Amino acid sequence: MSSTELGCLYGVGVGPGDPELLTLKAVRVLKASPIVFTPQAAGSKDSLALAVARNYIDESKQRLIFAEFVMGGTSDDVWSEAAERIAGYLLNGEDVAFLTQGDPLLYGSFMYVMVKVQAAHPHIPIEVVPGVTSITASASRAKTPLVSHAERLAVLPAMYGIDDLREVLERNDTVVLMKVNRKAMRAVSRMEADGGLSRCVFVRRATTPRERVEFSLRDVRPEDADYFSMLILSGKKKTNIDGQDGKVIDG
Numbered sequence: 001m002s003s004t005e006l007g008c009l010y011g012v013g014v015g016p017g018d019p020e021l022l023t024l025k026a027v028r029v030l031k032a033s034p035i036v037f038t039p040q041a042a043g044s045k046d047s048l049a050l051a052v053a054r055n056y057i058d059e060s061k062q063r064l065i066f067a068e069f070v071m072g073g074t075s076d077d078v079w080s081e082a083a084e085r086i087a088g089y090l091l092n093g094e095d096v097a098f099l100t101q102g103d104p105l106l107y108g109s110f111m112y113v114m115v116k117v118q119a120a121h122p123h124i125p126i127e128v129v130p131g132v133t134s135i136t137a138s139a140s141r142a143k144t145p146l147v148s149h150a151e152r153l154a155v156l157p158a159m160y161g162i163d164d165l166r167e168v169l170e171r172n173d174t175v176v177l178m179k180v181n182r183k184a185m186r187a188v189s190r191m192e193a194d195g196g197l198s199r200c201v202f203v204r205r206a207t208t209p210r211e212r213v214e215f216s217l218r219d220v221r222p223e224d225a226d227y228f229s230m231l232i233l234s235g236k237k238k239t240n241i242d243g244q245d246g247k248v249i250d251g
């Protein structure tokens with residue numbers, strides 16, 4: 001507990017799925033927090049964050065609380081309720097760890113709760129414990145470089161539309177598609193078949209026992225992708241002014 005007698009709100013990144021990919025700090029904070037909040041998609045029993053964190057939580061001593069949200073929805077009421085409930089524990093002097101898969105500030109639900117608690121109780125201490133992101137974990141498992149030197153990286157949440165994918169591929173060296181759904185899988189498969197991609201890496205559940213890594217979508221059915229899937233893409237290779245591959249200087 002902090003010296004102000006208020007609890008501290010910790011946004012804890014638990015990494016991509018491998019329990020060895022939590023930071024030492026995440027483990028310490030998890031073990032020491034009397035209250036652990038975990039977001040859970042409505043109707044799903046599959047919380048990757050909790051599966052990872054369970055290794056470090058003692059439910060006989062710590063209280064585990066689920067915040068249920070609708071996948072792809074805005075869920076603002078859910079986060080307002082969660083923030084109010086969390087603030088109750090914090091004002092009572094109890095530390096709260098809020099689990100986030102990967103990193104808390106990369107498409108993580110912790111940020112919704114964080115801004116609400118910050119706004120309502122600016123004096124409450126908040127700490128963010130960064131986590132290994134699914135982007136770096138997926139690239140590591142596929143052993144595919146993300147970007148080097150002056151290259152550009154773009155990250156798109158496919159679930160919300162990829163109408164501009166061709167343009168984004170042209171403007172960037174590597175494009176990471178997160179929140180991949182079947183529609184996006186079909187669109188990218190077509191693009192690959194048409195020769196529009198020089199790299200098309202599919203990674204599902206990187207660093208977990210159900211991991212799958214493929215270097216083409218030819219053998220991947222859209223239904224093989226689940227929510228914890230991503231694509232690492234590069235557009236057609238361009239040749240620079242010296243005739244060397246890779247760096248783009250006016251196609």
Ligand SMILES: C[S@@+](CC[C@H](N)C(=O)[O-])C[C@H]1O[C@@H](n2cnc3c(N)ncnc32)[C@H](O)[C@@H]1O
Nearest residue numbers: 102103106107133134178179205206227228229
């Ligand atoms: C809501 S975002 C959370 C991202 C997370 N905060 C992070 O730092 O990686 C969920 C998306 O992350 C990606 N993702 C999360 N875990 C993954 C994993 N183990 N392997 C591949 N992609 C993953 C998927 O694209 C999924 O749809």
